[in-house]
Amino acid sequence: MILTRLFPAAGFLTLSLPLIRAQTEPFIPFNTFIQGVQSATYAQWNSTAVESSAAFDTIKAHILSMYNGIGNISNTFVLDVEYADCVDIYKQPTVRLLGVDGIQxxxxxxSHPDFSEGDGHTFNYTDSPLKLGLTDRFGNRISCPDKTIPLGRLTLQKLTRLPNLQAFFAKSQDGSALPSLPSKGVGRRRQAELTRRAGEPHxxxxxxxxxxxxxxxxxxxxxxxxxxxxxxxxWYVxxxxxxxxxxxxxWIVYEQKFNTKNAVLFIFYTADNYVxxxxxxxxxxAFxxxxxNWFLGGxxxxxxxxxxxxxxxxMQWKLYKGNWWLFLKGPGSYEAVGYYPAKIFNGGQLSKNAEIVEYGGxxxxxxxxxNWPQMGSGALPSAGWTxxxxxxxxxxxxxDESGGVGVWTDLSTVVEATLDIS
Structure with a gap:
């Protein structure tokens, strides 16, 4: 990876998104989905990756808790393999379960600093599929009405591909998902990426x-x-x-979790070092x-x-009055997507400010x-543009202000590698 204002991350092969697939499975309405979760037993799912009856019961309880009180679903659509249910903005899980008192x-x-990079390269902004007037393979509109948000469906099929609920939440099998940076100003623990503990390194x-x-x-x-x-x-750390x-x-390719080989949009947080x-x-x-207009996980x-x-x-993250706001930008202007409320950081450092910025693969x-996965496109930075x-x-x-002008980063680089590149 080359790490500058123009930051080549380590390209290879791309696939077109199959928005329309052969209709080989029935459409599952929201109420049918919930009824299936309510009646499910471990005996029906013990051939999956879920590790025990207790783990299955925890997964099932979590799903039902997330949807308890969700209210009317105004539309459901399927994008690639992922179901999205359009839920009332005021009845989304974080608002209900964290007791969020008024959406901010x-x-x-x-804004970008006043500087023209002038590299002469042409690149394209991809837009959210929810803004393109599409329909899914069942004829449903791929969009959500105003005052609703698209919520990726938490299915038993999805959660039982991993051994337990914490594994489903986790970013790393061994709890380490930050790069090993030299200590400077902030005491960063030495990560386990370069040693093999419980599972493969990140x-x-x-x-x-x-x-x-x-x-x-x-x-x-x-x-x-x-x-x-x-x-x-x-990363903001x-x-x-x-x-x-x-x-x-x-963006991430993680078929075990998202059930697709296509890269999907994601966000992630931890308040206690991924524990x-x-x-x-x-x-x-949490969010x-x-x-x-934007489908997290889509x-x-x-x-x-x-x-x-x-x-x-x-993508832009912005801490404003204690809340971490996410902005996304396609061909048009930046759009505020939502925020992590301050309360999830329990008075910790990110309720005040971050101390490190990181960008990469x-x-x-x-x-x-x-085989070790491809990073980025799969090509080294020396392969160059495109x-x-x-x-x-x-x-x-x-x-901490509304608007404002950014400051160009002055990045140092770190590359973690393994001699085993099979």
Whole structure:
């Protein structure tokens, strides 16, 4: 990976999103789905990866808790393989289960610093499929009405692909999902990426900067790498040791969890160094979504092509009055998508500010017999434009304010590798 304002992340092969598939399975209405969860027993699911009857009961209880009191579902659609139910913005799980008292109004996004990079390269902004007037293979509108948000369906099929609920929430099999950065200003524990403990290491190629910040921004080149787990993302990190906290987001290929080989949009947080206070997207009550145009956990309609068109999107995180706001940008303006409320950080460092910004790629494999996944496009930075994946327009946000102008990052790099590249 090359880590500068123009940040080539380590390109290979891309696949078109199959928005329309052969209709080989029936459409499952929301009420039918809930009834199926309510009546499910461990005996029906003991051939899955779930580790025990107790683990199954915990998974089932979590699903029912997330949907208890959800109210009327105004529309359901299927994007690729993922069901999305359009739920009332005020009845989404985080608002109900965390007792959020009034949904906050979004600040304005931070703007790019006044500087023209002038590289002459042309890249394309991919848009959310929910904004394109599409219908799914069952004839349902791929969109949600105003005052609702698309909620990725938490199914037993999805959760029982992993041994227990904590594994479903987790980013790493061994609890380590941050790159190993040199200590500077913040005491970062030495991560386990370079040693094999309980499972395979997570390997990274990132650019980082130790700087007091209130979020940041980058444009992420969007690919479909091959392998068990591969992503391109942003990290905003504060605290140390067991009190390490992060806000993260980007795109990921993780078929074991998302049941698709296509890269999907994701966000992630941890308030306790990836131990128990952590989860993806809307998998637990943590993120308050305010925008009906973006589907967390959903795929895209364009991906970059090796030697061809480069597609991507802009992501920005912004800490404003204690809440971590997510902004996304396709061909139009930035849109506020929602926020992590301050209360989930329990008065920790990210309730005040972040101390590190990081941008880059992360891979792991789930079995030593598997090939290591491609990172980004699968090509090294030396392959150059249209072949190596990258991030660009990378800046951090220096103040807790609505609007404001970012500051270009001054990134150092770290690349974690393994001699075993089979």
């Amino acid at each position: 109004s979004a600040p304005s996004n931070g 390997l990274h190629a990132v650019g980082y900067q130790y700087i007091t910040n209130f979020g940041g921004n980058s444009w992420l080149d969007l690919w479909n790498p091959i392998g068990d787990f591969s992503l391109s993302q942003q 504060g605290g140390s040791g067991g009190n390490t906290q992060t806000v993260e987001g980007g 128990s206070q952590k989860c993806w997207n809307h998998d637990c009550p 308050v979504q305010t925008n009906n 795929p895209w309609n364009h991906y970059s092509v090796s030697g061809g068109a480069q597609w991507g999107f802009e 992360e891979v792991t494999r789930f079995d030593p017999s598997h 072949r190596a994946a990258f991030q660009r327009s990378i800046f951090y946000i220096p103040k």
